Amino acid sequence: MFRKLSISSRLLLGLLLPIIICLILNVVHILPWISTLILIPIALFWYGMTHFLFLKRMTFIAGRLRDTTQGEADLTQRLPVINGDEIGGFSRDFNIFIAQLHNIVFELKNVSGESEIIGDQLAQKTEDISHSIETVVKQMILLKNNSQLLDDKVFSAKGAINGINSSIQVVVDNIDDQSTSVEESSAAVEELISSINNISNISSSKAESVNSLLKVVKIGEDNMSATVDSIKSISSSAGVISELIQVINSVAGQTNILAMNAAIEAAHAGEFGKGFGVVADEIRKLAEATTNNAQDIAKNLNEIIDNIHEAAELTEKTDKSIQKMTEGIGDVADSMTEITSSMSEMSAGTMEMTTALSSLVSITAEVKNSSNQIVEQSGTIDSSMDEITGLSSQNNISIGEINNEIEQINERIELVQDLGRDNVSNLGIIEKDIKRFRIIDTSEMKSSDNQPLIKWNIKEKEIPPRPDNPGQYPEDDERHWYDFEYSGWNVQKIKPIPSPADGTTGKRIICLQPGDHPHFKGHARGMKQMTDALGMELEILTGDWTAELQAKQVDIARKEKPDMIVLIPADAEASTKWLKQLHRDRIPVITSNSAPTEEGFQYTLGHTGVDNWGSHRMLAKKMAETMNYEGGFCIALRNAKSSMDISRTWAVKTELKKIAPKIECLEVMETGLEENDNRNSAIKWIEKYGSKLKAIQCIDATVPLAGMVKAMEEKNREDILVFGSGQNSFNIDYLKKGKIPCVIWESAESEGALTVQIAVDWFNGLDVRPLRYLENKLITTDIADQYYPTQW
Numbered sequence: 001m002f003r004k005l006s007i008s009s010r011l012l013l014g015l016l017l018p019i020i021i022c023l024i025l026n027v028v029h030i031l032p033w034i035s036t037l038i039l040i041p042i043a044l045f046w047y048g049m050t051h052f053l054f055l056k057r058m059t060f061i062a063g064r065l066r067d068t069t070q071g072e073a074d075l076t077q078r079l080p081v082i083n084g085d086e087i088g089g090f091s092r093d094f095n096i097f098i099a100q101l102h103n104i105v106f107e108l109k110n111v112s113g114e115s116e117i118i119g120d121q122l123a124q125k126t127e128d129i130s131h132s133i134e135t136v137v138k139q140m141i142l143l144k145n146n147s148q149l150l151d152d153k154v155f156s157a158k159g160a161i162n163g164i165n166s167s168i169q170v171v172v173d174n175i176d177d178q179s180t181s182v183e184e185s186s187a188a189v190e191e192l193i194s195s196i197n198n199i200s201n202i203s204s205s206k207a208e209s210v211n212s213l214l215k216v217v218k219i220g221e222d223n224m225s226a227t228v229d230s231i232k233s234i235s236s237s238a239g240v241i242s243e244l245i246q247v248i249n250s251v252a253g254q255t256n257i258l259a260m261n262a263a264i265e266a267a268h269a270g271e272f273g274k275g276f277g278v279v280a281d282e283i284r285k286l287a288e289a290t291t292n293n294a295q296d297i298a299k300n301l302n303e304i305i306d307n308i309h310e311a312a313e314l315t316e317k318t319d320k321s322i323q324k325m326t327e328g329i330g331d332v333a334d335s336m337t338e339i340t341s342s343m344s345e346m347s348a349g350t351m352e353m354t355t356a357l358s359s360l361v362s363i364t365a366e367v368k369n370s371s372n373q374i375v376e377q378s379g380t381i382d383s384s385m386d387e388i389t390g391l392s393s394q395n396n397i398s399i400g401e402i403n404n405e406i407e408q409i410n411e412r413i414e415l416v417q418d419l420g421r422d423n424v425s426n427l428g429i430i431e432k433d434i435k436r437f438r439i440i441d442t443s444e445m446k447s448s449d450n451q452p453l454i455k456w457n458i459k460e461k462e463i464p465p466r467p468d469n470p471g472q473y474p475e476d477d478e479r480h481w482y483d484f485e486y487s488g489w490n491v492q493k494i495k496p497i498p499s500p501a502d503g504t505t506g507k508r509i510i511c512l513q514p515g516d517h518p519h520f521k522g523h524a525r526g527m528k529q530m531t532d533a534l535g536m537e538l539e540i541l542t543g544d545w546t547a548e549l550q551a552k553q554v555d556i557a558r559k560e561k562p563d564m565i566v567l568i569p570a571d572a573e574a575s576t577k578w579l580k581q582l583h584r585d586r587i588p589v590i591t592s593n594s595a596p597t598e599e600g601f602q603y604t605l606g607h608t609g610v611d612n613w614g615s616h617r618m619l620a621k622k623m624a625e626t627m628n629y630e631g632g633f634c635i636a637l638r639n640a641k642s643s644m645d646i647s648r649t650w651a652v653k654t655e656l657k658k659i660a661p662k663i664e665c666l667e668v669m670e671t672g673l674e675e676n677d678n679r680n681s682a683i684k685w686i687e688k689y690g691s692k693l694k695a696i697q698c699i700d701a702t703v704p705l706a707g708m709v710k711a712m713e714e715k716n717r718e719d720i721l722v723f724g725s726g727q728n729s730f731n732i733d734y735l736k737k738g739k740i741p742c743v744i745w746e747s748a749e750s751e752g753a754l755t756v757q758i759a760v761d762w763f764n765g766l767d768v769r770p771l772r773y774l775e776n777k778l779i780t781t782d783i784a785d786q787y788y789p790t791q792w
Contacts, residue, residue, distance in 0.1 A: 041278055043162055052700045076102070076440055078503030078764075092501045093763065099501070101763030105439050130413050136406060184555040312661040387438060395437055440533055442757070447749035454753050461773055463489050463610060478654040484646065485613040488771050497588045497605070501765025505535040509759060512553050514570035514594070515545035517673075518702055518728065522748025523593065527566070529749070530756035543638075547571035554578040558585055564759050568593045572600070572643045580604040588762060592755045595643045601770070604764050608755045611773035612647035612725075619723060620655035623663075623695055625719055626741050630662040630696030633687045636671040636678060636708065638700045648699050648725060666693065671704060677712075678707030686715050695721040701731045701743065709739050735784045743779040 025309045044143035047233045076099065079091035170334065278755045325347060463486055467473070473480040476629045511527060514518045524540050533539040543550045550570045557565050558581065567577035567589055575596045582589050583603040591600070593609045623633070634650070637645045649668060666689050671681040678698070685693055702725030712718050718739075734740045754772055762768050776788070 014782075023178060033492070064703050067080050072099075073597035076503075076505075077506070078501075079503045081500055082256060095501045095503060096765035098760075099503075099766055100216060102439050109441060109443075118542070126413055128544065130410065134410075141403075151609065166526065177752040178323070215239075255608055278522065304697055306349060353442075355358060370411075383427070412550060415625075442530065442533065442753070445533070445753070447526065447753075449747060449748050449749075450521075451745075451747060451750070453529060454757060455633040455750075455775055459773070460769075466490075475650065476654055476657040478658065481600060481613075481650050481654065486650075487595060487598045489609055491601040493604075493768065494583070494602045497583070497586055498763040499762050502763070504763045506537075506764055507535075507759075508537040508539070508540045508556045509564045509566060509756070510560065510562045510569070511548060511755075512557065512565040513540060513542045513568050514550060516544050519746075519748045520568065520593075523568075523752035523755075526747075526749030526752030526754075527756050528752075530760075531751045532759060534756070536756075536759075543570055545570055547574040550574075552579065558587065558736060561585070561587060563588075563763070565589045566755050566759070567591050567596075568645075569596055569600075570594075571641065572597050573641075576600040590755055590758050590762075593644070593751060595647075606758050606770050606772065607767045608758055608772045609751055609774070610744075611776055613651045614642055614773070615744045615746070615776045616648045616725070617655040618778060619697075619742070620652045620727070621659065622778060623652070623697070623723060624660035627660070627694050632664045632666040632692045633697060634666050634689075635668040635697045636681060636699060636704060637668060638670070638673060638704070640670050645699050648697075652697055669708075673700060673704060675703045675707035675710070678704040679711045682708045682711035682713060686711065686717050686720070693717075693720055695723065698722060698724045701725045702728055703730070705734070708729050709734060712739075718744070732779075732784060735779065735781055738781065741780070743784075745775070745777045745779050747774065 053381070078095045081091045081095065130263055143453065359522050442454045443452065446454045466482055466486070467479045470479050470482040475481075480487075509531060512525065513524070520542070524538075528538055539562075541553045542551060548572050551574065554567075565587055567575065567578070569591065572594065576589070576599050579589055579591075579596060579600045580603055588605050589603065590605050591607045595601075595607055595609070598606065627633070635649055653665055656665075667685065671678045671683055682696060685696070696708055705722065705724040708722050712720050713724065722740050723742070723761060724740060725746055731740060731743045735743050751774060756773065758768055
């Protein structure tokens with residue numbers, strides 16, 4: 001109670017209390033008045049002692065103020081805030097002021113450093129620009145001279161164009177005459193082609209007739225040859241007939257002799273020879289008739305034979321004539337064939353001539369049109385030349401003006417250079433003044449991946465307006481998850497624990513991690529680097545991934561009553577109870593990595609970690625791009641109840657639904673943290689979905705990612721894209737080898753350092769942002785070498 005009184009109240013109470021006691025005792029006659037004389041010195045002594053203590057505290061404060069304001073100006077010093085009196089209030093306000101000043105000097109130092117770099121770059125750029133302007137001035141002078149030369153050339157060209165116009169007009173007239181001649185020649189050739197076609201047709205018809213006649217003549221020739229042979233045979237037979245007639249005549253003569261002999265014998269026989277005499281007489285008559293007939297036959301046969309011989313001679317002559325006629329007709333047929341062929345060739349040639357003439361007519365027409373267009377264009381060129389002349393004159397004027405402007409620019413550049421030099425000089429003065437202040441510069445700290453441990457000018461996340469009733473939207477709509485993604489931003493804190501505002505020195509922080517994981521080891525290293533630099537103590541308690549053990553660790557931490565607890569919840573729902581307990585104990589809590597529930601946020605100072613929603617929306621865009629906006633993918637979870645797994649899963653699914661509706665989420669599965677389990681899960685997906693599977697999102701980018709990559713290699717399906725979160729020795733190495741397309745930058749050390757930075761702000765009495773996230777960025781193959789895979 002006494003400590004809550006102000007210093008003036010304490011002084012007045014120390015002075016009046018003995019006097020009041022003395023007066024009361026005197027009134028009741030317990031002490032005589034002489035006692036008052038004794039108590040008054042005691043009161044005065046009390047007042048003097050109190051005043052002396054006040055002066056002692058003030059002297060201590062004055063000494064700290066001198067340390068802060070004189071010499072090096074140590075902004076790391078803080079006044080002790082012992083009581084809630086005026087001095088305690090003054091000390092607290094002073095500490096907050098010094099903390100704010102520390103941050104201002106810290107930012108000024110970083111701005112000064114960056115400004116110096118920018119100033120050097122600006123000086124270099126202005127010098128480059130100055131050289132470029134000198135070059136431009138030279139070029140402009142050359143351009144002006146060339147412009148004048150262009151004027152002269154334009155004037156000459158204009159005269160040449162007039163001459164060209166005249167020549168073109170002559171060409172156009174000649175082309176008109178040529179066109180007329182070509183058209184007449186084309187008509188004559190067409191008539192010639194018509195005549196040739198008629199002759200060719202007639203020749204073809206006659207050739208067919210001659211060929212038919214040749215066939216008939218050849219048949220007559222063959223028949224005539226047979227006739228000649230027959231007549232020769234008949235002629236030969238006529239000689240035989242003549243011989244037969246001679247035999248007949250001989251027989252008839254002998255018969256006649258025999259008849260005469262018979263008649264003689266019949267006469268000798270007398271009466272008995274009359275009948276024989278008659279026969280003999282008849283035989284004689286027959287013999288005479290036979291002789292006469294034989295003579296007639298012989299005569300006729302001789303005439304026939306003579307006629308046969310004449311026919312044979314005529315036939316032979318006719319045969320020879322027919323042979324000659326056949327040869328002549330064959331020659332005529334061959335000639336007709338040659339004529340027909342020549343006519344066909346001539347017809348084809350004349351057709352080509354017609355085609356050529358038609359083409360020539362067309363070309364002539366085109367040339368004529370082109371010539372007319374040339375005449376028109378020449379007129380346009382002539383007009384353009386006039387315009388060019390005018391533009392050239394204007395160009396010369398503009399060039400002169402540009403030269404003037406360039407000279408002014410050059411002067412301004414020189415002024416900028418002077419200002420840049422002045423700026424560098426001023427920055428030097430500022431830097432010199434800043435160096436007078438002693439601060440803890442965390443911006444120079446590096447994580448083991450060669451990146452800044454703390455980014456002092458990180459851009460804050462933009463928060464969109466909350467949609468009405470987000471739960472009404474389907475799960476694959478990003479609005480459904482609004483309260484999850486932006487939980488903690490607009491939460492009203494319940495009875496915030498006030499900051500002691502007495503700095504970080506000697507403060508003790510206990511960090512409760514959910515389990516043993518390389519990421520949390522990196523997180524602890526980042527915290528340790530910061531707490532060591534700021535004079536704080538750090539204790540790490542590691543769980544077994546169960547809410548039960550972490551609850552016990554919370555109880556242990558509550559009993560130890562540290563200055564701050566950093567909680568990485570193993571279970572978001574269960575953590576709400578723990579946060580309430582710690583708040584009742586007035587132990588400040590910062591959550592990190594895994595976010596608590598919306599209710600849990602009410603009992604925290606703030607939350608730090610990776611913006612899983614934002615970074616994985618960025619990852620989804622990269623997935624869509626590399627998958628060509630189609631195909632299927634699977635998601636391998638670590639813990640489906642974890643807020644991290646929820647955010648990383650639905651950030652990707654909702655973003656892909658929005659930007660790549662053809663991409664389908666085939667399956668979501670808890671695959672655990674073992675390499676072989678993840679390998680087997682990936683193999684099952686490959687066998688189940690085949691070519692439809694184009695990508696796998698691995699929530700944990702450590703050992704599980706290694707199992708996924710191994711499955712791709714074993715099944716010869718390295719065409720499947722594997723995406724992981726957070727850079728480490730696994731995925732940075734895979735990235736450099738081309739096994740994975742990209743990695744989300746999630747520095748565990750930076751996450752841990754950022755957590756301590758919030759604690760520092762609170763210990764110094766500064767405003768604490770409800771949420772602070774790491775920067776969202778992707779590491780791709782082309783920049784992988786900038787990141788060392790030594791973090792874990």
